[in-house]
Amino acid sequence: MTGKERVWGLLEKAGITIDGNNPYDIRVFNDKLYDRVFSGGPLAVGESYVDGWWDADNLSEFFTKALSARLEDEIANFGLHIHILKAKLTNLQGVRRAFEVGERHYDAGNDLYKKMLDKRMVYTCGYWKDANNLGEAQEHKLDLVCKKIGLKKGDRILDIGCGWGSFAKVAAEHYGAEVVGITISKEQKALADELVEGLPVEIRIQDYRALNEKFDHIVSLGMFEHVGYKNYREFMKVAHRSLKDDGLFLLHTIGGNKSVFTTDPWVEKYIFPNGMLPSIKQIGDSIDGLFVMEDWHNFGTDYDKTLMSWFENFDKGWESIKENYDGRFYRMWKYYLLLSAGSFRARKNQLWQIVLSKNGVSGGYTSVR
Secondary structure (H helix, E strand, O other), X not given: OOHHHHHHHHHHHOOOOEOOOOOOXXXXXXXXXXXXXXXXXXXXXXXXXXXXXXXXXXXXXXXXXXXXXXXXXXXXXXXXXXXXXXXXXXXXXXXXXXXXXXXXXXXXXXXXXXXXXXXXXXXXXXXXXXOOOHHHHHHHXXXXXXXXXOOOOOOEEXXXXXXXXXXXXXXXXXXXOEEEEEEOOHHHHHHHHHHOOOOOEEEEEOOHHHOOOOEOEEXXXXXXXXXXXXXXXXXXXXXXXXXXXXXXXXXXXXXXXXXOOOOOHHHHHHOOXXXXXXXXXHHHHHHOOOOEEEEEEEOOHHHHHHHHHHHHHHHHHHHHHHHHOOHHHHHHHHHHHHHHHHHHHOOOEEEEEEEEEOOOXXXXXXXOO
């Protein structure tokens, strides 16, 4: 059986055809694609797209159908197994590598993120329950976080992975809190310092392992995906020692349906170096004996809407920033955003907000939705 015949057979399982009439059907521009996919696995699928070897009118729906049919398992190759073995043998998220994702992803350019994100520069999933657009979804998410931890005036909050200071600004402006935010991105800190100027907010470039002070509450929004399974327990120990006895810790993270040791090799190589998604079991093991789980809220389908909004903004704003990038970057970023949207639409990935206490909330915790 030729490589082309094998690809045809796989795509047929997902209801996808080559040169079909549906928007999720693919068009192949280089016949070398078929053998490349089977020799290179998931990494080759992404690289061949960036190289312009194939495309689809509705790329996010192509990924939804392909992931729902588990086609990624069908093209796993030797290189993928080496990728997994490397993650098992080394601590890819150790202190020495802690700042790599900041340099390669979050420092990609504030001009890019200004075009892609909402006005508050929130780079995590929005909460779309009562929202009509991205800006409202992000405002509602930030307010939801504040309400879930019972934030009040005078509280001192730690934000682990603070991004461009969006949560810190809302917590300080709307709730009268004092905030310490830590990031591993120089570009994020530079812009965050401007955005929170005049507020009781301190933005630091700091690895979470270096923390050694107490806070009334802790939040971590979209940073846990960079911690790595070998460091989950240490991360939780840091949060435990940094939280006052009666405080709450809200963890906002993408999660996966099964325990893994690494991430998609294309995403790891080009988007989030050393990243991986935790499972329920891995999070449970990491908090065992440290925290009481007060609330676990899954709104993963909202990430599909968020990512599609980001892509729409990125696509519309490309003309004004493309002189700082190139055509390959456009295809790479498009692939990243729409692959991610498809994975949430297919329910492969989830978005969890988990509220933790050290000793249990007296009388019980009241969930906020």
